[in-house]
Amino acid sequence: MLDTDTKRRIDSCRDILVGKVPDPKSQVEQITIALIYKFMDDMDAQSEEFGGKRSFFVNGFEKYSWSKLLAPSMGGQDTLNLYSEAIGKMTENTHLPALFRDIFKNAYLPYRDPETLKAFLKEIDGFSYDHSERLGDAFEYLLSVLGSQGDAGQFRTPRHIIDFIVRVINPQKHERILDPACGTAGFLISAWKYILDQNKAHKPGDKLTPDERNKLAANIHGYDISPDMVRLSLVNLYLHGFTNPHVDEYDTLTSEDKWNEHADVILANPPFMSPKGGIKPHKRFSIQATRSEVLFVDYIHEHLSPNGRSGIIVPEGIIFQTGTAYKALRKLLVQNSLVAVVSLPAGVFQPYSGVKTSILILDKRLAKQTNKVLFVKVGNDGFALGAQRRPTDHDDLPAAEQALTAFFSNPAGFEGNDMAQIVDRENIVKNADVSFSADRYVKALVENHRYDIVRAGELMRLGVETLDPRVFPNENFELWSIPAFDKGAPEIAVGASIGSAKKVVKAGDVLLSRIVPHIRRAWVVEDSKNKLRQIASTEWIVFSSERVIPEYLRQLLVSDQFHESFMRTVTGVGGSLSRANPKAVAEIQFPLPPIEVQREIVAEIQGHQQRIKYLEREIAECAQLIRDSIDRVWKS
Known part of the structure; x- marks a missing residue:
């Protein structure tokens, strides 16, 4: 079981490195090398404590021992030079087991900032080698990044x-x-x-x-x-x-x-x-x-x-x-x-x-x-x-x-x-x-019960708050607009640049466009990666209910059956002035399976979508093979 202090220490090591080593894989490598370096010194110390001799930092490698590296008399640049030299020379230390030499193969320090290294080594110094599962659990947590x-x-x-x-x-x-x-x-x-x-x-x-x-x-x-x-x-x-x-x-x-x-x-x-x-x-x-x-x-x-x-x-x-x-x-x-x-x-x-x-x-x-x-x-x-x-x-x-x-x-x-x-x-x-x-090969089992028939209005979020972003001219908002839907991601916009009031939405909401011609568009609001306030165009109808899985509802709202009823609620003179009436949309009825059945349907749909991607790739590959066949004629 990973204890809180060990988890905090690993997170701290990554936080220290991230400014100089942004790649997670490189962070893991740097932490790995430093841990093994420290543990070799720990094992030498344990050996001495029980009456034995040091076996790793010997025969000219004494100067690289962990205690020398962290000596108070060492300046920042001196520490950096010694550590960088040490990890580069570890493969030459014949007193190391082959396992440890392999770990240090091609090891190097990818940055030259003494303060970063000193802070990093101080955090590594808090780890100590033992034979418990604790270190293994800690390393697996590190690998999870x-x-x-x-x-x-x-x-x-x-x-x-x-x-x-x-x-x-x-x-x-x-x-x-x-x-x-x-x-x-x-x-x-x-x-x-x-x-x-x-x-x-x-x-x-x-x-x-x-x-x-x-x-x-x-x-x-x-x-x-x-x-x-x-x-x-x-x-x-x-x-x-x-x-x-x-x-x-x-x-x-x-x-x-x-x-x-x-x-x-x-x-x-x-x-x-x-x-x-x-x-x-x-x-x-x-x-x-x-x-x-x-x-x-x-x-x-x-x-x-x-x-x-x-x-x-x-x-x-x-x-x-x-x-x-x-x-x-x-x-x-x-x-x-x-x-x-x-x-x-x-x-x-x-x-x-x-x-x-x-x-x-x-x-x-x-x-x-x-x-x-x-x-x-x-x-x-x-x-x-x-x-x-x-x-x-x-x-x-x-x-x-x-x-x-x-x-x-x-x-x-x-x-x-x-x-x-x-x-x-x-x-x-x-x-x-x-x-x-x-x-x-397997025929689907026939459901023995009838699903509940519900009104769309039962799944709509009531009392959706509105907000005028212009009141907060310098604040960045995550805007779930109709044009952003077509681009595949919400846009980040400063309040002063947004020209009208918007609906306040949150993760898990399902948005259904009501404006023609941008119909048959449904979007599940996700957590804001940038922790910004989330707002949406007033042309979206907002759904949210514990009775339905958001992805299932999204699929239902763009289905042929729902769309047919939805189009009967559209009013206006045509073009961009035509909109579905939310009150009329709320009266559309449809069957609502239990949550478990919804989950099964979502999983099935995602499987089919993945299959489509594979088939599209296969089609593209076959198309290239056709072109290659003709190209061979031209090249000959």
Whole structure:
């Protein structure tokens, strides 16, 4: 559990650095290097305290010890020069374990401000090395600021999704565990913690013998193509108790060095994006492809042991893309290892990406024993699906885990429900696209109840306050105007520049345009990123109610059925003088499902929207291939 003081100290380190090191990834690297530097000195001090000798800062490296660095006699520039020189020379210190030398590889100080460095080192000095989980928890909190890992389609996997997959896969103490695109080692550490917890009497892992614990650590492996990610993984594992972590800088898709290494459990959230021109893999893959998501899933399938299991987060392209490689991959999995597909909500990776994802569960042993595949639909993962990802009371993951566990233990006796349905493998293979979309095979259950019929007015916000921004001429406002809607974001405007009174709105409000021709526009107000007062054009009708999810209401207000009734309320002489009458709009009636059903519908719509994006990208790629075909003629 991360304590308040440690969290404050990490936040303070980032606050100190942000003016000189604005990139979060670089901040993490600087804090990582400084922590390991400090911890090496702590371990030297502990060794001396118990009658031993220093082993890190020796043979000419004594001058770089932490105590020398923070000596009161050191001036700011002297400290900067010594620290900068020290981190650059640490790889030459033969008394450091290979792990620590790897951490300092290519380390440097990216700024030259003595005051910033002194304040930063003073904060780092508050940390001390111990063998508890506290430091590991602290480092994971630090890593959480990374979020998106650049343009490679890598996104930090939320902890609750990692832990869910690990519980479902159920790794054991004797099994070899691998993440071939391990990032910061989140899956590996979750698996380690899970196994320790499964082998405890009073505290995690106390039922394991020292030999079993050592073998468990030796069986946990990770690869990553990025040296920066490898460095962070090594530190993360070390701070979680791994004295000799096994994470290698390795290109899983183009190198053959580790091709013959297999694993009993593979856990991964591999990169979704491919470079321009695609990946150029070696020839040992079963599926001939250039897309990274296809190659990674193929790699994982092929590198499972005969009874191996895997949990893989995949983009929607793996689920329904109709390209030859995608279909060949799905057929390979269905016939050999696929046992379950878990559909996740589209907002799981918010705020870094709205990409819709699913989890493929592979189990080579179970796949031989049953001709069924379980499809599970998770509508809520315990957090709101917007950018803020606030915790909610709605969480389908426990029920999904229960369904998966029941299916794995007794596939023949499993009875489907609203969330989980079984499909014959034969039906999937017979489908022309070999789609992994459950909607292709499972008929939706018919609702046994009628939804309440409500008036639109019941969901409108009454007594909406108005404000004249000109009274506050120097204040910046966040203006949700009709033109801003067409640009995709509210505008920031100073009060003196806004020519008329506006409605005061707040996050969660749903705005419906009533002016012709700007009709069929609905907008959900989001939290102000700049903490400004939020105002909106008086041409918006404002909706807000605890009975409806904002995104569901937005979709309903632009639906064909509502729009048909809405247009009957429009009055005026035509053109920009025509407007819908809010009182008449308030009388429009429509069915309102329960909140849970609304959530399901929103998740379904977001899945379809994501599919449209993938298809648009595929169309663009095909169009380019057509142009390339003609270009070859001209070039010849």
